[in-house]
Amino acid sequence: xxxxxxxxxxxxxxxxxxxxxxxxxxxxxIDHAAVRRYRLDRVRQEMIKRDIAACLLFDPVNIRYACGxxxxxxxxxxxxARYLFLPAQGxxxxxxxxxxxxxxxxxxxxxxxxxxxxxxFVAAGPxxxxxxxxxxxxxxxxxxxxxxxEKRIAIERVNAGAVLQLSALGYDVVDAQEPVEIARAxxxxxxxxxxxxxxxxxxxxxxxxxxxxxxxxxxxxxWSHLHQGVIAGDGDYVETRLLSSxxxxxxxxxxxxxxxxxxxxxxxxxxxxVGCHGYYCDFSRTFHSGPSRPTARQRQLYRLAYEQVTHNxxxxxxxxxxxxxxxxxxxxxAAYVANRYYLSAHGVGMTGEYPYLYHRMDYPExxxxxxxxxxxxxxxxxxxxxxxxxxxxxxEQQVLITESGARxxxxxxxxxxxxx
Numbered sequence: 182x183x184x185x186x187x188x189x190x191x192x193x194x195x196x197x198x199x200x201x202x203x204x205x206x207x208x209x210x211i212d213h214a215a216v217r218r219y220r221l222d223r224v225r226q227e228m229i230k231r232d233i234a235a236c237l238l239f240d241p242v243n244i245r246y247a248c249g250x251x252x253x254x255x256x257x258x259x260x261x262a263r264y265l266f267l268p269a270q271g272x273x274x275x276x277x278x279x280x281x282x283x284x285x286x287x288x289x290x291x292x293x294x295x296x297x298x299x300x301x302f303v304a305a306g307p308x309x310x311x312x313x314x315x316x317x318x319x320x321x322x323x324x325x326x327x328x329x330x331e332k333r334i335a336i337e338r339v340n341a342g343a344v345l346q347l348s349a350l351g352y353d354v355v356d357a358q359e360p361v362e363i364a365r366a367x368x369x370x371x372x373x374x375x376x377x378x379x380x381x382x383x384x385x386x387x388x389x390x391x392x393x394x395x396x397x398x399x400x401x402x403x404w405s406h407l408h409q410g411v412i413a414g415d416g417d418y419v420e421t422r423l424l425s426s427x428x429x430x431x432x433x434x435x436x437x438x439x440x441x442x443x444x445x446x447x448x449x450x451x452x453x454x455v456g457c458h459g460y461y462c463d464f465s466r467t468f469h470s471g472p473s474r475p476t477a478r479q480r481q482l483y484r485l486a487y488e489q490v491t492h493n494x495x496x497x498x499x500x501x502x503x504x505x506x507x508x509x510x511x512x513x514x515a516a517y518v519a520n521r522y523y524l525s526a527h528g529v530g531m532t533g534e535y536p537y538l539y540h541r542m543d544y545p546e547x548x549x550x551x552x553x554x555x556x557x558x559x560x561x562x563x564x565x566x567x568x569x570x571x572x573x574x575x576x577e578q579q580v581l582i583t584e585s586g587a588r589x590x591x592x593x594x595x596x597x598x599x600x601x
Contacts, residue, residue, distance in 0.1 A: 209374055209377075211371055211374045211375060211378070211458070212371050213249070213371075213458075214289060215369070215371045216249075216369065216371045216372055216375065216458075217248065217249040217288070217289070217290045218290070219369040219371065219372065220246050220247060220249075220364070220365075220372075221247055221248060221267075221273070221290050223364035223365070223367070224236070224246070224247050224267065224360060224361055224364045225267075225269055225270075226364070227359075227360035227361070227363050227364045228267075228269045228335070228360050229269050230360070231335075231355075231359070231360055232333055233269060233333055233334065233335045233355065233357075233360060234268065234269055234324070234328040234331030234332070234333055234334055235266065235267060235268040235269065235323075235324060235327070235328050235331070235334045235335070236265075236267040236334070236335045236336070236357045236360070236361070237264055237265070237266060237267075237320065237334065237335070237336045237339070237357070238264060238265040238267060238337065238357060238361070239257075239261050239263075239264045239336070239337060239338040239339050240258075240337055240338045241253075241254040241257035241258060241263070242254070242459075242531050242532050243265075243337065243357075243361050244257075244263070244264070244265045244275070245459050245531065246361070246364075246365055246530075246531055247265060247267055247273075247290075247361070248265060248267075248273055248275060248288060248290040248291050249288050249290055249291075250265075250275055250277075250284065250285050250288060250291065251417075251459060252277065252278060252281055252284050253278065253281075254417065254418070254455070255418060257278075260299070260301060260303070261299060261300060261301050261338070261339050261340065261343075262278045262279075262297055262299045262301070262304070263275070263276060263277050263278045263281075263297050264276050264297060264339075266320070266323055268327050268328055269328075271327040271328070272292035272293060272327065273290060273291050273292050273293075274291070274292060274293045274294070274295060274323065275291050275293075275294045275295070276294075276295050276296065276297035276298070277294050277295070277296065277297055278297060279296060279297070282294045282295075282296065298312065298315055298316045298319060299312075300312050300313045300315075300316040300339070300340060300342070300343045301340060309342065310342060313340070313342040313343045313345075313346045314346050316343055316346070317343060317346035317347045317349075317350060318350075320347060321347070321350045321352070324352070332351060332352050332353050333352075333353045333355065334347070334352050334353070334354055334355070335354070335355050335356060335357035335360065336354055336355075336356070336357055337356060337357040337358050337361070362534060362535040363535065365528075365530045365531065365534050365535070366528055366530070366534065366535050366536065366554070366557055367554055367555075367556045367557060368530065368556050368557070368558055368581075369556075372460070372530075373556075373558075373581065375457065375458035375459075375460045376460045376461075376462075376530075376558060376590065377590065378456075378457040378458060378460070379416065379454070379456030379457040379458065379460040379461065379462045380456075380462045380464075380579060380590055380591055380592075382410075382411070382414030382415065382416055382456055382457050382462075383410075383411065383414070383416065383452055383454045383456050383462035383464075384462075384591070384592065384593045385410060385414060386406070386407050386409070386410025386411050386413075386414060386416075386454075387407060387410075387450075387452060387466065387593055388593070389406045389407075389409070389410050390403060390404075390406040390407050390410070390450070391468060393406045394442070394448060394468055394470060395442075395470065395471070396442055396443055396444040396445075396446075396470050396471070396472075397441060397442070398441070398442055399438075399439050399440060399441050399442070400424055400425065400426055400429075400437035400438055400439070400440050400442065401437055401438060401439055403424065403437075403442065403448070404422065404424045404437045404450075407419060407424075407450070407452070407454075411454050411456060414456070414457065415457050416454055416455065416456035416457055416462075417455040417456065417459060418454075418455050419452070419453055419454050419455075420453040420454075420455060420532070421436070421451065421453040422436035422437045423436065423437070423449075423450060423451040423453060423465075423575075424437040424448070424449070424450040424451075425437060425448070425449055425450075426440060426442045426443075426446050426447070426448045426449075426470070427440070427442070427443055427446040427447065427448075427572065428571060428572065430447050430448070430449045430467070430566065430572045430573045430574070430575070431520065431566035431567070431570050431571065431572050431573035432520045432566060432568075432573065433449075433520065433522065433564045433566065433573060433575055442470050443470065444470060444471070444472065444473070445469065445470060445471065445472070445473050445475070445476070446469070446470045446572070447467055447468070447469060447470075447479055447482075447572045447573070447574065448467065448468045448469070448470055449465065449466070449467040449468075449573065449574060449575040450465065450466060450467075450575070451463070451464075451465040451575060451577065452464055452465070453533075455531070455532065459531050460530065460531055461529050461530060461531055461532050461533065462579070462591070463529050463533065463560045463577065463579055464560070464577050464578055464579050464591035464593060465562070465563075465575045465576050465577035466575075466576065466593060466595070466596075467483060467486070467574045467575055467576060467596070467599070468596060469596060469598060469599055474598065475598055475599050475601075478571075478572075479572065479574075479599060480599055480600070480601060482565050482566065482572065482573065482574040483565075483574045483576075483596065483599035483600060484599075484600060485514070485517070485565045485574075486563040486564065486565040486574040486575070486576040487563075487576060487595060487600060488511065489511045489513070489563035489565065489576075490561050490562075490563045490576050490577065490578055492510070492511040493506075493510050493511055493525060493526060493561045493563075494561050494578060494580055494587045494589065495586075495587075496509045496510065497526075497553060497559070497561075497580065497582060497586055497587035498553065498582075498586055498587075499552075499553060499554060499555040499582055499583070499584060499586075500552060500553070500554075501552070501553045502550055502551070502552060502553075503536060503538055503539075503548065503549065503550050503551050503552075503553070504544065504548065504550050506525070506526075506538055506553065507525065507538065507539055507540065507541045507544040507548060508541055510525050510538075510540065510541060512541075513540065513542075516567050517565050517566065517567060518542070519567075519568040520564065520566045520567065520568050520570075520573065521540060521564065522562045522563065522564040522575075523543075524537055524538065524539060524540075524562055525538045525539060525540050525561070525562060526538040526559050526560060526561045526562060527559065527560055527562070528557060528558070528559055528560075529558050529559065529560045529579060530558060533560070536549075536551055536553075537549075538559075553582055554582065555582050555583060555584055556581075556582065557581075557582045558579065558580065558581050558582070558590070559579075559580050559582065559587070560577055560578070560579050560580075561577065561578050561580060561587075562576075562577050563575070563576045563577065564576075574599075576595075577591075578590075578591050579591040
């Protein structure tokens with residue numbers, strides 16, 4: 182692929198500003214208005230490239246990215262009770278949940294806030310088809326005023342009936358995921374300050390969890406220390422329940438439960454925190470419960486996972502294609518292939534996001550190509566555990582792509598006793 186990112190992306194000076202921002206401890210002043218302006222402009226630029234007259238955004242993370250409005254983010258993941266009308270040119274209108282119109286006061290990115298028409302069966306019952314027609318008619322009226330003559334619009338994450346009603350009114354409805362995901366992938370200096378604040382706060386919460394780890398505590402009790410620290414540090418919520426111990430560390434993705442952590446077991450976690458300012462903190466660590474020294478097998482698993490993460494961070498470069506990364510990534514030993522993590526690396530911003538970087542063996546079936554760009558933030562993953570093995574190790578680092586390579590953002594220490 183042709184390396185043309187210097188012509189389209191940030192200057193070297195702005196990249197150096199990004200690197201300097203990566204040194205922050207989260208206490209630096211953040212120009213939130215500049216963050217919002219940058220993000221809104223990014224979405225509109227990607228819309229214009231694709232000849233999209235307007236986006237209708239329902240995903241609460243996409244709404245927050247585009248205009249800065251946050252409200253009941255977890256609730257809104259399931260319920261289409263608030264949405265954003267975002268034209269390529271013209272007024273931005275947020276349709277907000279009943280009784281919540283006052284929440285957007287002071288957001289310069291929003292020109293008007295109106296009550297939402299909730300087109301869901303829960304809200305409308307047997308009258309759902311009529312509610313969907315009402316919703317579509319209201320959107321069509323907006324389009325006639327603010328996008329006259331335009332028919333190509335983009336939507337994500339709404340029930341099928343609402344889309345069918347808009348199509349019946351003569352609109353060419355396309356998916357809004359592509360322009361928004363591409364927009365979110367490249368971070369500004371002020372965004373990176375938000376990222377760093379989220380990472381540092383989450384690291385403090387993980388530190389409290391690490392201190393609470395002892396044989397006899399349950400997985401749920403231990404996991405609660407992360408949640409307490411996230412909320413106390415002005416974060417939002419934890420997306421998953423990925424903490425497991427002992428035999429439940431293999432295979433990965435077993436959610437934390439009431440199991441009592443025993444002596445000298447591995448305890449693995451993945452933060453998956455929507456933290457300060459709505460930005461994601463995503464790193465993984467594996468601990469040892471003590472009191473004795475880790476076994477040789479535990480140390481071997483840990484060293485291999487550490488090697489996978491560090492190797493793959495070292496090869497990251499701006500302008501590298503996704504395919505080239507897959508070809509050069511750490512070769513997973515045969516014994517650990519079956520239980521490999523499903524990705525080698527992935528984008529991260531306000532949640533996990535574009536791009537997905539697949540393992541070499543998975544690339545032909547699942548992979549897609551693109552360029553690793555400066556000012557992307559990525560998470561580099563590793564999971565090492567044999568199929569049917571006693572335990573496994575999960576590690577992950579969050580990094581910034583700079584002009585010279587990858588810069589590590591997640592500074593939480595690794596376990597010296599397991600690396601020994």
